[in-house]
Amino acid sequence: DAEITQSPRHKITETGRQVTLACHQTWNHNNMFWYRQDLGHGLRLIHYSYGVHDTNKGEVSDGYSVSRSNTEDLPLTLESAASSQTSVYFCASSEFSWEPQHFGDGTRLSIL
Amino acid sequence: KQEVTQIPAALSVPEGENLVLNCSFTDSAIYNLQWFRQDPGKGLTSLLLIQSSQREQTSGRLNASLDKSSGRSTLYIAASQPGDSATYLCAAMNTGNQFYFGTGTSLTVIP
Numbered sequence: 001d002a003e004i005t006q007s008p009r010h011k012i013t014e015t016g017r018q019v020t021l022a023c024h025q026t027w028n029h030n031n032m033f034w035y036r037q038d039l040g041h042g043l044r045l046i047h048y049s050y051g052v053h054d055t056n057k058g059e060v061s062d063g064y065s066v067s068r069s070n071t072e073d074l075p076l077t078l079e080s081a082a083s084s085q086t087s088v089y090f091c092a093s094s095e096f097s098w099e100p101q102h103f104g105d106g107t108r109l110s111i112l
Numbered sequence: 113k114q115e116v117t118q119i120p121a122a123l124s125v126p127e128g129e130n131l132v133l134n135c136s137f138t139d140s141a142i143y144n145l146q147w148f149r150q151d152p153g154k155g156l157t158s159l160l161l162i163q164s165s166q167r168e169q170t171s172g173r174l175n176a177s178l179d180k181s182s183g184r185s186t187l188y189i190a191a192s193q194p195g196d197s198a199t200y201l202c203a204a205m206n207t208g209n210q211f212y213f214g215t216g217t218s219l220t221v222i223p
Binding site for chain 2: 035041090099100101104
């Protein structure tokens with residue numbers, strides 16, 4: 001069965017370090033998305049991509065970057081981790097904007 | 113900027129009861145609206161997606177309605193079961209293809 005997987009599931013790191021979260025989907029979807037989920041804020045869009053070499057900023061993109069070199073993967077990089085980036089991060093994909101998004105199980109990131 | 117609100121934040125009902133979850137949004141120029149279920153420690157599972165041209169969608173015991181003019185959507189769950197206990201999230205997609213999520217309603221169905 002097609003799926004979307006995120007790794008690692010949990011990570012603890014220190015402020016100032018570079019961190020990369022992986023997202024891999026086997027749906028062959030064009031659209032991929034990164035969200036963060038925080039108590040009281042719900043899910044907020046960080047970055048999204050509509051295809052290979054396409055990336056776009058979402059609502060809360062400062063301090064994050066993505067790159068899309070193939071259809072299956074959209075890694076999320078925190079260039080210099082800050083404590084405010086402690087959160088649960090979700091990756092999602094969809095074939096078209098009018099179709100449901102499929103979500104991974106999330107990465108819980110703690111920055112000390 | 114689109115603001116999505118879900119009230120109540122938490123709801124507890126006895127098994128077998130029919131219930132309605134509410135979602136309101138401030139910008140009626142939405143492309144579609146999606147309802148999700150989230151179990152603890154898990155990602156989101158899509159339940160129903162309503163296009164802006166539609167008024168409702170049904171899947172099994174679930175029925176979602178959309179009223180763009182009033183900025184409201186409801187998720188109706190019939191004959192609730194303990195397995196329905198989860199957090200339910202709604203998300204509105206604007207024409208810019210960005211989803212805006214509510215903070216969710218945590219549902220507990222008591223056996």
